[in-house]
Amino acid sequence: MRARRLYPDPSAPLAAGGLALPVAGGPRLDVDPGCTRCPLSRAARNPCVPAEGEPGGVVLVGEHPGKAEDAARRPFVGGSGKYLRELVARWWKGPVVLENAVKCFAAATAPEHVAACRPFLAATLDEAKPSRIVALGAAAWLSLTGRSTAPLTQRRAFCWHGDVPVFLTVNPAAAQRNRFVARDFEEDLEWALTAAPPFPSPRDLEWREVETEADALRAAAELRAAPWVSVDAETSGQQWTPGFRVASVAACSPSGDPCWVWGKEQIDDARVRAPLALLLGDPAVGKVGANIKSDLSFLGERIGPVRNVHGDVRLWRKLESPEASGYLEDIAELVGMGGHKDEMMAGVTLAEEAFRRRTRGGGKAQMSLVADGAPRPVHEPEDLAEQLKSGAEMKKFSYALVHRDLLLRYNARDAVAAAWAARLLGPRVRARDGLDRVWTRVVRPMSEALAGMEAVGVPVSVDAIDVFDAHLSTKMTDVRRRLDQYGKEFNPDSPKQVRELLFDKLKLRPPEDTETPSGLQSTAEEVLEELKGHHSAPKDILDWRALAKLKGTYCDGMRPHLRPDAAGLPRIHPSILPDGARTGRCSCVEPNLQNIPRTSTDEGKMARNIFAARPGWVMVHCDFAQLEYRIAAMLSGDPEMRAILDKGIDFHTGTAMVIAPYLWHVTYTDPGQVAKAHRDDAKTINFALLYGQGDGSTARKLHTSLAEAERVRLAVLGKFRLLAQWINRTTRESKLSGFSRTWWDGAPARWRPIYSLGDPDEGRRADGERRAVNSPIQGTAADFLNASIALVSDWIRDNAAPAELCLAIHDALLLHVREDAVEEVAWNVRRLMLSHPSSGIPLDVDVEVGRAWGSLSKIKLAA
DNA sequence: CGATCACGG
DNA sequence: ACGCCGTGATCG
Numbered sequence: 077m078r079a080r081r082l083y084p085d086p087s088a089p090l091a092a093g094g095l096a097l098p099v100a101g102g103p104r105l106d107v108d109p110g111c112t113r114c115p116l117s118r119a120a121r122n123p124c125v126p127a128e129g130e131p132g133g134v135v136l137v138g139e140h141p142g143k144a145e146d147a148a149r150r151p152f153v154g155g156s157g158k159y160l161r162e163l164v165a166r167w168w169k170g171p172v173v174l175e176n177a178v179k180c181f182a183a184a185t186a187p188e189h190v191a192a193c194r195p196f197l198a199a200t201l202d203e204a205k206p207s208r209i210v211a212l213g214a215a216a217w218l219s220l221t222g223r224s225t226a227p228l229t230q231r232r233a234f235c236w237h238g239d240v241p242v243f244l245t246v247n248p249a250a251a252q253r254n255r256f257v258a259r260d261f262e263e264d265l266e267w268a269l270t271a272a273p274p275f276p277s278p279r280d281l282e283w284r285e286v287e288t289e290a291d292a293l294r295a296a297a298e299l300r301a302a303p304w305v306s307v308d309a310e311t312s313g314q315q316w317t318p319g320f321r322v323a324s325v326a327a328c329s330p331s332g333d334p335c336w337v338w339g340k341e342q343i344d345d346a347r348v349r350a351p352l353a354l355l356l357g358d359p360a361v362g363k364v365g366a367n368i369k370s371d372l373s374f375l376g377e378r379i380g381p382v383r384n385v386h387g388d389v390r391l392w393r394k395l396e397s398p399e400a401s402g403y404l405e406d407i408a409e410l411v412g413m414g415g416h417k418d419e420m421m422a423g424v425t426l427a428e429e430a431f432r433r434r435t436r437g438g439g440k441a442q443m444s445l446v447a448d449g450a451p452r453p454v455h456e457p458e459d460l461a462e463q464l465k466s467g468a469e470m471k472k473f474s475y476a477l478v479h480r481d482l483l484l485r486y487n488a489r490d491a492v493a494a495a496w497a498a499r500l501l502g503p504r505v506r507a508r509d510g511l512d513r514v515w516t517r518v519v520r521p522m523s524e525a526l527a528g529m530e531a532v533g534v535p536v537s538v539d540a541i542d543v544f545d546a547h548l549s550t551k552m553t554d555v556r557r558r559l560d561q562y563g564k565e566f567n568p569d570s571p572k573q574v575r576e577l578l579f580d581k582l583k584l585r586p587p588e589d590t591e592t593p594s595g596l597q598s599t600a601e602e603v604l605e606e607l608k609g610h611h612s613a614p615k616d617i618l619d620w621r622a623l624a625k626l627k628g629t630y631c632d633g634m635r636p637h638l639r640p641d642a643a644g645l646p647r648i649h650p651s652i653l654p655d656g657a658r659t660g661r662c663s664c665v666e667p668n669l670q671n672i673p674r675t676s677t678d679e680g681k682m683a684r685n686i687f688a689a690r691p692g693w694v695m696v697h698c699d700f701a702q703l704e705y706r707i708a709a710m711l712s713g714d715p716e717m718r719a720i721l722d723k724g725i726d727f728h729t730g731t732a733m734v735i736a737p738y739l740w741h742v743t744y745t746d747p748g749q750v751a752k753a754h755r756d757d758a759k760t761i762n763f764a765l766l767y768g769q770g771d772g773s774t775a776r777k778l779h780t781s782l783a784e785a786e787r788v789r790l791a792v793l794g795k796f797r798l799l800a801q802w803i804n805r806t807t808r809e810s811k812l813s814g815f816s817r818t819w820w821d822g823a824p825a826r827w828r829p830i831y832s833l834g835d836p837d838e839g840r841r842a843d844g845e846r847r848a849v850n851s852p853i854q855g856t857a858a859d860f861l862n863a864s865i866a867l868v869s870d871w872i873r874d875n876a877a878p879a880e881l882c883l884a885i886h887d888a889l890l891l892h893v894r895e896d897a898v899e900e901v902a903w904n905v906r907r908l909m910l911s912h913p914s915s916g917i918p919l920d921v922d923v924e925v926g927r928a929w930g931s932l933s934k935i936k937l938a939a
Numbered sequence: 940c941g942a943t944c945a946c947g948g
Numbered sequence: 949a950c951g952c953c954g955t956g957a958t959c960g
Contacts, residue, residue: 592942624957857948
């Protein structure tokens, strides 16, 4: 067993617990009116505004002098300066030094200005000998740490300047512009001036390399005694492919000290691996990780099943602060361990360069990746060069190439940062009203189910891809021939060239109010659609775009993701991200299977038919009918909405019946009479209400006048009185509190801050109001599906049902089911999806079955 | 790397 | 001016 420090060189730049700045021995640099280190000094009236105050207390570092500071040649004398001085006086009685990251007047700070000014800040710190430092905003943090950050969402981040804690807040100028930011800033500044850091400096922590079976037994015995264990793994290669490896596994107790690390050789050795496998599988020992869902599947496959997931710092962070980053490197800033990834990434860059050099030189060149050790990569995939040639990403393999010590130490820092973050975030999630219920009842069960879902993947037919490909290629050749008349070089994928062709060369008149935010004439579908009557070019361009999108994203885009399953047949394993959307919805990447075209066109059908059942099996699609409207009815308690739902009428049809006399001057007495076009328009209006769409936009979509759109909106809201009240009340409450809430089982659940509600700009405030209304609806609906994922997954496992849960798409589940079990599985999936508490509002689930996802037909199930 | 476009719910 | 939440391809 080798024991080493987590931070062997505390003076190394950018190391957590170390020093980012040169602090001693330099000349006095805190002021230089003749400074030419960056161009800012030329624009400033008084270059190099000096620091001000007395040493021995707190140093507050702002971003840069403003107009008032430039004129007075003193820091913090303008509006926000006075605001800051008053607040500081409230909470700090000792000496204060006021300084800026950039010492010349600037409209905005650029990283190069910060870099040029860093020696001045270093000199100030050297002289001020502070007991604490406050970084007032991103520029100050950048100067002090070398790292970028988002102060608004990275609340209460801190780090260490030697033994001196550095606390992050937003810039006081930002606080002055927004009352919700001000509220946070004042809380955080009080914390920064009065609190002790929640964790000590991590630089004396130790990591131990597990080398022998005896080491492994000792590590496991020590870890088993802990209340829970933080586990983190590093990998190399592409998951679901043969070259995929677990490169190392680190585990530590909540204290983080020591952190035990198994390298690849130890994982490959069954005797050294066994104690770790027993520990991971022990249901009596809780496991904590960062995005532990991704670790569950490969640890399960390569080491052994992981039981008892106690916490996930990424998901906890996203519950506690949905707008903040969920990356461990950012979460690490909350425990004073930020920057732990920088050293590793520097090693990765060196390793990748070394690999490229060596590959070019025929494999002869040496690898020398860090100065202090023998060049010893973790392992190198034998066929890496080949894999890279066939399109694999270097990034996914780079951890296999770095120096072994570097990787293992990084892995240890990850596990320790996760352990400490869990100690910070676990209590926060438990303390905040509602979050604990979402975590225990929805998110944790879902997260474990998602690991299984990703492992299953979606069955794919390569023949169907080829058929789709041939179909698209033929059509595209045809369209290209038509486009050639505008020039062989004409590129319809370039908005610039399309603009030039349509509006300069062909002199088509753009419709009114269709400029993009940057002031250019838009070439979006809507615009081209309008121009179709005047010339053939817009139509050709639209056709080309549609086909190119389909081919690039939904046809060719699927091929790189094909992986053979146990039977040798192709599947696609997308990543489902449980924290993908700020509302609580899952997102889906690599590839995104949540935006495959729908089946209303031939191309859509072909795109979805790529996902096809195996012989003897079928695809089963179960989707909540109009879930968001039902949620809106639930949240508002609206009796009219409920009446439509209670009657079992399609909700949009019901709405059409309500508004028909106003909009089309007809009166429907029976849902069966409602014209499809009227149902579609009602759907448009329902969407408009839930999303806060403006009347102008609704009018355009309904091809009617602004006045008419307003009349219809008011008519619907006049009928759905409680919904109208709920919208008003929700907006009002969010404007008071600055956040929105979702609901679960009759009580507030998720929490989302909406800072734009406090913005001075009216347009941004309106954005905030729309979010305040939409978030509770979208987020509450999301948890109905999230909870369904967990229930269905557990049911399949507990009943050993011949079924696979393949995909979750916002309000729907896609399953792969053995033909003879369809009735039973579908009936139970539907039953489980309908089992969530909905305050008496009836839910409905449509079930469709077919050989492939694009060829489904609805089935009726016993009640 | 931001902007634009296009696909889904 | 006026639609919420996403991912991905492509351009400049």
